[in-house]
Amino acid sequence: MVGACTADQEELTVWMEQQRRDVKPNVQPLVAPKKFVAAPYGGGQVVDPFSNQKLSVALKQEARQPNSLLAAEMSRRKEALEQYPTDSMSMVGSMTEPKSGRQFALLKVDSLLYQVKLGDHLGQNFGKVIRITETEVALREIVQDAAGEWIERTSTLQLQEKAR
Template identity: 70%
Template sequence: MKRLALGLGALLLMLAGCTSDIDELKQWMEQERKDAKPTVTPLLPPKKFLPQPYEAGAGVDPYSPQKLSVAIKQEAAQPNSLLTAEISRRKEPLEAYPLDSMAMVGSLMRDGRRHALLRVDNLLYPVKSGDYLGQNFGRVTKISETEITLREVVQDAAGEWIERTSTLQLQEKGR
């Protein structure tokens, strides 16, 4: 009991000593509040919104398939365009898929010519030199044990049709 009384007495003495610190703190806070002068810039009133009717709806859609096909046909009609031969030929089945959806999974020799095996949508397709792949008029130019090299016809930044070389690498089993 004595210990409890001594502990309580010590606690009361400490609290009594803190009250002067608290009073001092309260006085300092009051002084700071009086001295503080907030500066708030007034808000500008909102601008009046005037709705405008949309008038371009009757215009020509620049991305319409008809307009794009006309542009490609016009480009192909030019005498030295790379697209001339590409537009007139019949499309092959693997031209419906982008190159990044294809994976080379193997190669084999048949009749003295190297063929590659491509996996597209979980189906295997044999490919030989001269076949077409991808959506950029890609034609297989070379097949090795580890890769397929093809020539694609693409538009550059200026809108000109140019050739570029792409490759499909042999994919390991874990991929």
């Protein structure tokens, strides 16, 4: 049986050599890339569309409109916790004042502890504390929807349990 396989292999080798000689590869030449012509940027004197200046002008224009949710927000003085996003804050506790019964929440931001009460403002979306319980702080925020309209939404900060 071994002898029979070797005889066919010689014929196969001859056929493969013949195929190598006869077949020529047909490779299409690559098209030369188009030359890139750089256009000079002429917007150096124009206000950057992402600048804080442009955003503040747009917010002030929005606040001037009657019935705008932003009108009251733009005219008041900013509070300390409004420079932080709400996702960087964590509620670590709550307290109730014994005499008046007023509730306070303790929020931790950048390893500092802040005490907030009803009506305080926090977060970068014009958040205002509307409810404090033992386990959460509810906020009313003013954000833009997909159509660019300013709407109110409610969000919460939950009490963070310490891992044991």
